[in-house]
Amino acid sequence: xxxxxxxxxxxxxxxxxxxxxPLKLEEIEIEELEAEFNADFIKSMLxxxxxxxxxxxxxxxxxxxxxxxxxxxxxxxxxxxxxxILLEIDITSGRMVCQGCNHVYPIRNGIPNMLLTESEV
Amino acid sequence: MIPYLVYFxxxxxxxxxxxxxxxxxxxxxxIKFNREDYSNENPFFIVELESDEDAKRLIRRSILIKxxxxxxxxxxxYPEVYKNLKSFxxxxxxxxxxxxxxxMVETYNxxxxxxxxxxxxxxxSFLPFTGSIDLKKPDNTFMVLEKYPAPTEPPCKIYMGKLxxxxxxxxxxxxxxxxxxxxxxxxxxxxxxxxxxxxxxxxQNSLVLDPFVGTGSFLITCSHYGAFTLGSDIxxxxxxxxxxxxxxxxxxxxxxxxxxxxxxxxxxxxxPWRNNGELFDAIVTDPPYGVRAGAxxxxxxxxxxxxxxxxxxxxxxxxxxxxxxxxMEQVLIDLIEFASKYLVVGGRxxxxxxxxxxxxxxxxxxxxxxxxxxxNSEQSFGKWSRRLITMEKxxxxxxxxxxxxxxxxxxxxxxxxxxxxxGEQKQENNKKEQPKDELESxxxxxxxxx
Numbered sequence: 001x002x003x004x005x006x007x008x009x010x011x012x013x014x015x016x017x018x019x020x021x022p023l024k025l026e027e028i029e030i031e032e033l034e035a036e037f038n039a040d041f042i043k044s045m046l047x048x049x050x051x052x053x054x055x056x057x058x059x060x061x062x063x064x065x066x067x068x069x070x071x072x073x074x075x076x077x078x079x080x081x082x083x084x085i086l087l088e089i090d091i092t093s094g095r096m097v098c099q100g101c102n103h104v105y106p107i108r109n110g111i112p113n114m115l116l117t118e119s120e121v
Numbered sequence: 122m123i124p125y126l127v128y129f130x131x132x133x134x135x136x137x138x139x140x141x142x143x144x145x146x147x148x149x150x151x152i153k154f155n156r157e158d159y160s161n162e163n164p165f166f167i168v169e170l171e172s173d174e175d176a177k178r179l180i181r182r183s184i185l186i187k188x189x190x191x192x193x194x195x196x197x198x199y200p201e202v203y204k205n206l207k208s209f210x211x212x213x214x215x216x217x218x219x220x221x222x223x224x225m226v227e228t229y230n231x232x233x234x235x236x237x238x239x240x241x242x243x244x245x246s247f248l249p250f251t252g253s254i255d256l257k258k259p260d261n262t263f264m265v266l267e268k269y270p271a272p273t274e275p276p277c278k279i280y281m282g283k284l285x286x287x288x289x290x291x292x293x294x295x296x297x298x299x300x301x302x303x304x305x306x307x308x309x310x311x312x313x314x315x316x317x318x319x320x321x322x323x324x325q326n327s328l329v330l331d332p333f334v335g336t337g338s339f340l341i342t343c344s345h346y347g348a349f350t351l352g353s354d355i356x357x358x359x360x361x362x363x364x365x366x367x368x369x370x371x372x373x374x375x376x377x378x379x380x381x382x383x384x385x386x387x388x389x390x391x392x393p394w395r396n397n398g399e400l401f402d403a404i405v406t407d408p409p410y411g412v413r414a415g416a417x418x419x420x421x422x423x424x425x426x427x428x429x430x431x432x433x434x435x436x437x438x439x440x441x442x443x444x445x446x447x448x449m450e451q452v453l454i455d456l457i458e459f460a461s462k463y464l465v466v467g468g469r470x471x472x473x474x475x476x477x478x479x480x481x482x483x484x485x486x487x488x489x490x491x492x493x494x495x496x497n498s499e500q501s502f503g504k505w506s507r508r509l510i511t512m513e514k515x516x517x518x519x520x521x522x523x524x525x526x527x528x529x530x531x532x533x534x535x536x537x538x539x540x541x542x543x544g545e546q547k548q549e550n551n552k553k554e555q556p557k558d559e560l561e562s563x564x565x566x567x568x569x570x571x
Contacts, residue, residue: 002382005351008400009385012393021395035379041326041349048328048400048465087349087382105393111360114353114387121391 001112002033004045004086007054009112011098011105013120019100022053025061028094028107035087042079045086046070058085122153122169125176126190126280128227128266130290133316134161136509137185139496140319141168143511147322150179164229165268165280167192177286182346184290184315190264190282199244202279206248217283220252220260225284231269231276241265245281296342302374303366305336305359309407313500313509314342320496320511321403321471323348329403332389332459335359337368337381339405344380348403355418357386389455390418390447399465399517407473408456410449418447453487457512461491464514469495475507491516 011020055066064085071078096105096112103120106113129137138159145152153169170176173191180186194205224242226233233241242265252260262284267276296311298304309317317339323329325347331339334352336359344350352368354360361367372381387393389408394400453474460470470492476485478501486497489512496511 001385005383005385008395008398009393010395012391033378038326044326045328048398050395050398090383109361110383111357112385113357114385114393115355116388116391121388 001091001107001110002087003054003057003089006057006091006096007049007086009096009114011100011103012114013098013101013103013116016098016101016103020098022050022057023096023105024099025057025091026095026097029092031090031092033088033090035083037080037083039076039079042082042086046074054085063089122171124192125168125170125285126192126266126282127166127168127180127186128188128190129164129166130185130187131164133185133312133500135500136316136498138166139498139511140183140185140316142496143320143322144179144183147182147319147324148178150175152179163268165266165278173285180286180288182319183288184293184312184319186288187290188264188284188288189286190266190280191285192280192282195278195280197278199279202281203244203247206281211249214249217261218249218251221255222250222252222261222263223254223256223259224263224265226265226267228267228276229269231267231272233267292345296345296375301371303336303362303368303370307407307409308336309338311342314338317405317471317509318342318346320509321405321469323403323405327402328400329405330401331406332392332404332456333406333408334368334384335407337371337384340368340381341371341375341377343403343405344377345375348380350381352384353387353392354384355386355388360384360386388418389452389459392459394463400463402465402468404460404464404470404472406456408452410452410475457487457489457492460512461489461514462518466514466517468514470512470514472510473507474510475505478504478506481506486510491518
């Protein structure tokens, strides 16, 4: 799971509406990938990202220290850094924990399992 | 504008003009045509475009167009064609006079032997072309296209012009399921997957989701066109695959790790996508309606089933929640609602909808105030059809709960398919009625096991 995907996933346990995003990554293993750098793609994703969540996640993983708010103008270096963060960091295993209800979503073989149990939907 | 002749392939006829329209939008080409002139029975279609460059661009991604020809003239017989060509201002031929060239003869609904073709070509020797003939790499290729009313009769229409561009049908062989390492019973054939990518206007840097990803056919074809793709499926076994093959194997086979972002295990009925944003440029999918792969969602009503009491599970333990049949009606409502919310404005939803041919009525296509129906193409299997539905998001999401009332053509489709209209259970499915891609993938699977 790349961090761009992580930035789009929230806890969806029934009734969990507070602090259900972003999911906290724990005990994770990371593999670095190489993805095609494409400034246009990164730019087109900017208004679809939740910047605050991205800054929080990258900080807690010790990957990068992004400004708290999305800068109005993004330098080429910043775009490249975002490209690396969003597309080249692949979480191969670990878990995502909801900060609202403590629900745990496991990640195995790079695939997060977002299924709920029958009592949670 | 200049007239061009579009020469379609004779497959998936009900998808051809829809693909052409999608490509014109995708490539931003100005095009004029009279839709009433189009017929599924005729592979020739005249359009007007601004330039050869536009014509070439228009069909460079086409799966259902063979060639596009700058149309010089047409006639009901050869003398008419010769007469028209002779009446042109000699200036028209100037640019071609000294360049190398070749002639090609194509026929529809009739045949010509090699010798007949050469004889036809020789009758055009009155044209003032003095350049040498080059069959391999000519500067210009001229085409004569004949349409026959019946194979035994003489041609009723003849077109003549300069070949400008060709479609991209070689991709059908490149992504052929027979060559694919990981397949399931519902893997979509390459041709239709590619057409769907065109219908969805998938292009460089699109972000595309297949929420019923199965074995990942659409991830491959959408990423072929430069999209970043994501898939989800409730069935993690499909994603992870069997033994040594999985979606990841296919991604590696086609060297698309840089473009396929990954897959998640999730349920469309209770999905985890962040609910405050328009995320995707396109949603391309073949929902499991229960004909070939029964749709499932996580069960709600626990007392109906022998469910284990909910316990706090260890996070790393496998999770196999109860699943219940997911009614087709509900699959559709969830999908349409999801698309109206998560597509960007201008983004497209392209999906398959099976319909019972007898009861189908165009009002069966679910509607949503945010989504405009762009195309509805039928692939018929006799008593039932599946329809490729293309919708475009035209305005921001409005929270309108869809009702399934009155949607009878697909309502209880599964019941009809398996049980017949009178409720009698079919002993086995008629092979002829099964979609080609399924049969093909079955064959492939068999040959792999042998």
